[in-house]
Amino acid sequence: MATHDFTARIAWTGNHGAGTRTYRGYDRTWEIATPGKPVVQCSNDPLLGGDPGLPNPEDLLLASLSGCHMLWYLHLASAAGIVVTAYADNPLGVGESAPDGTGRFVRAVLRPTITVVAGSDLAAADAIHARIHAHCFIARSVNFPVEYAATYLEG
Structure with a gap:
Protein backbone atom coordinates (compact mmCIF):
# COMPACT_ATOMS: atom_id res chain seq x y z
CA MET A 1 0.00 0.00 0.00
CA ALA A 2 1.34 3.45 -0.89
CA THR A 3 1.72 6.09 1.78
CA HIS A 4 1.13 9.81 1.40
CA ASP A 5 2.58 12.52 3.60
CA PHE A 6 0.60 15.67 4.33
CA THR A 7 2.30 18.54 6.11
CA ALA A 8 1.20 21.73 7.74
CA ASP A 27 -6.42 34.40 22.75
CA ARG A 28 -7.34 31.06 21.25
CA THR A 29 -6.14 32.12 17.79
CA TRP A 30 -3.82 30.17 15.57
CA GLU A 31 -2.88 29.79 11.93
CA ILE A 32 -2.45 26.97 9.49
CA ALA A 33 0.37 27.25 6.99
CA THR A 34 0.81 24.62 4.30
CA PRO A 35 3.67 24.82 1.81
CA GLY A 36 2.86 27.07 -1.14
CA LYS A 37 -0.68 27.88 0.02
CA PRO A 38 -2.32 30.86 1.73
CA VAL A 39 -2.19 30.98 5.52
CA VAL A 40 -5.55 30.32 7.19
CA GLN A 41 -6.28 32.28 10.37
CA CYS A 42 -8.23 30.18 12.90
CA SER A 43 -9.58 30.24 16.43
CA ASN A 44 -11.22 28.05 19.00
CA ASP A 45 -14.94 27.36 19.14
CA PRO A 46 -16.70 30.49 20.46
CA LEU A 47 -18.18 28.38 23.28
CA LEU A 48 -14.60 27.92 24.49
CA GLY A 49 -13.50 31.53 24.18
CA GLY A 50 -12.68 31.59 20.49
CA ASP A 51 -13.25 34.27 17.87
CA PRO A 52 -16.60 33.59 16.17
CA GLY A 53 -15.34 35.27 13.00
CA LEU A 54 -12.66 32.65 12.35
CA PRO A 55 -12.87 28.95 11.48
CA ASN A 56 -12.29 26.54 14.34
CA PRO A 57 -11.09 22.91 14.29
CA GLU A 58 -14.66 21.61 14.23
CA ASP A 59 -15.52 23.84 11.25
CA LEU A 60 -12.44 22.61 9.44
CA LEU A 61 -13.18 18.93 10.08
CA LEU A 62 -16.75 19.30 8.84
CA ALA A 63 -15.60 21.28 5.77
CA SER A 64 -12.93 18.67 5.02
CA LEU A 65 -15.45 15.86 5.24
CA SER A 66 -17.88 17.71 2.98
CA GLY A 67 -15.18 18.74 0.49
CA CYS A 68 -13.82 15.21 0.19
CA HIS A 69 -17.34 13.86 -0.34
CA MET A 70 -18.03 16.49 -3.01
CA LEU A 71 -14.84 15.77 -4.96
CA TRP A 72 -15.54 12.02 -4.98
CA TYR A 73 -19.17 12.65 -5.92
CA LEU A 74 -18.11 14.72 -8.94
CA HIS A 75 -15.60 12.07 -9.99
CA LEU A 76 -18.02 9.15 -9.66
CA ALA A 77 -20.85 11.09 -11.33
CA SER A 78 -18.62 11.91 -14.27
CA ALA A 79 -17.56 8.26 -14.58
CA ALA A 80 -21.25 7.22 -14.50
CA GLY A 81 -22.20 9.70 -17.22
CA ILE A 82 -24.19 11.93 -14.86
CA VAL A 83 -23.52 15.57 -15.70
CA VAL A 84 -23.38 17.78 -12.61
CA THR A 85 -23.54 21.52 -13.23
CA ALA A 86 -23.58 22.78 -9.62
CA TYR A 87 -22.91 21.37 -6.15
CA ALA A 88 -23.23 23.14 -2.81
CA ALA A 108 -22.41 14.35 10.51
CA VAL A 109 -25.07 14.88 7.89
CA LEU A 110 -23.98 16.05 4.47
CA ARG A 111 -26.84 17.95 2.81
CA PRO A 112 -25.71 18.82 -0.70
CA THR A 113 -27.89 20.45 -3.30
CA ILE A 114 -26.78 19.02 -6.62
CA THR A 115 -27.85 20.34 -10.00
CA VAL A 116 -27.76 17.82 -12.84
CA VAL A 117 -28.72 18.24 -16.48
CA ALA A 118 -32.39 17.70 -17.29
CA GLY A 119 -33.33 14.08 -17.87
CA SER A 120 -30.62 12.65 -15.57
CA ASP A 121 -31.29 9.40 -13.73
CA LEU A 122 -31.83 10.81 -10.22
CA ALA A 123 -31.87 7.35 -8.60
CA ALA A 124 -28.43 6.64 -10.07
CA ALA A 125 -27.25 10.11 -9.04
CA ASP A 126 -28.39 9.48 -5.48
CA ALA A 127 -26.88 5.98 -5.32
CA ILE A 128 -23.40 7.47 -5.77
CA HIS A 129 -23.41 8.79 -2.18
CA ALA A 130 -23.37 5.28 -0.71
CA ARG A 131 -20.21 4.44 -2.69
CA ILE A 132 -18.21 7.49 -1.63
CA HIS A 133 -17.39 6.34 1.91
CA ALA A 134 -15.25 3.57 0.43
CA HIS A 135 -13.11 6.18 -1.37
CA CYS A 136 -13.05 9.40 0.65
CA PHE A 137 -9.86 9.67 2.70
CA ILE A 138 -11.54 11.86 5.33
CA ALA A 139 -14.74 9.81 5.68
CA PHE A 144 -18.52 8.74 13.69
CA PRO A 145 -21.30 7.99 11.21
CA VAL A 146 -21.68 10.16 8.13
CA GLU A 147 -25.16 10.41 6.66
CA TYR A 148 -26.29 11.88 3.35
CA ALA A 149 -29.43 13.86 2.59
CA ALA A 150 -29.04 15.21 -0.93
CA THR A 151 -31.45 17.40 -2.86
CA TYR A 152 -31.40 17.37 -6.65
CA LEU A 153 -32.26 20.11 -9.12
CA GLU A 154 -32.46 19.69 -12.87
CA GLY A 155 -31.29 22.51 -15.01
Missing part, protein backbone atom coordinates in the same frame (compact mmCIF):
# COMPACT_ATOMS: atom_id res chain seq x y z
CA ARG A 9 2.54 24.20 10.25
CA ILE A 10 0.19 25.12 13.07
CA ALA A 11 1.25 28.17 15.10
CA TRP A 12 -0.51 29.77 18.05
CA THR A 13 -0.90 33.52 17.50
CA GLY A 14 -2.77 34.50 20.68
CA ASN A 15 0.07 35.35 23.07
CA HIS A 16 -0.44 38.89 24.42
CA GLY A 17 2.98 38.90 26.06
CA ALA A 18 2.37 36.82 29.18
CA GLY A 19 1.70 33.50 27.48
CA THR A 20 -0.74 31.26 29.32
CA ARG A 21 0.00 32.77 32.75
CA THR A 22 -3.74 33.27 33.24
CA TYR A 23 -6.59 31.42 31.54
CA ARG A 24 -8.23 34.60 30.23
CA GLY A 25 -4.92 36.30 29.43
CA TYR A 26 -4.45 34.82 25.96
CA ASP A 89 -23.38 21.58 0.63
CA ASN A 90 -24.65 22.79 3.99
CA PRO A 91 -23.30 20.02 6.22
CA LEU A 92 -24.30 19.56 9.83
CA GLY A 93 -21.93 18.22 12.44
CA VAL A 94 -23.50 17.02 15.68
CA GLY A 95 -21.25 17.10 18.72
CA GLU A 96 -21.65 16.29 22.36
CA SER A 97 -19.89 17.67 25.42
CA ALA A 98 -19.40 15.72 28.63
CA PRO A 99 -19.63 17.35 32.07
CA ASP A 100 -15.83 17.27 32.34
CA GLY A 101 -15.54 19.47 29.21
CA THR A 102 -14.44 16.80 26.76
CA GLY A 103 -16.33 16.55 23.52
CA ARG A 104 -16.60 14.70 20.25
CA PHE A 105 -18.55 14.51 17.04
CA VAL A 106 -21.30 11.90 17.22
CA ARG A 107 -22.43 12.17 13.59
CA ARG A 140 -12.69 6.64 6.04
CA SER A 141 -10.69 8.31 8.83
CA VAL A 142 -13.43 9.59 11.14
CA ASN A 143 -14.97 7.40 13.84
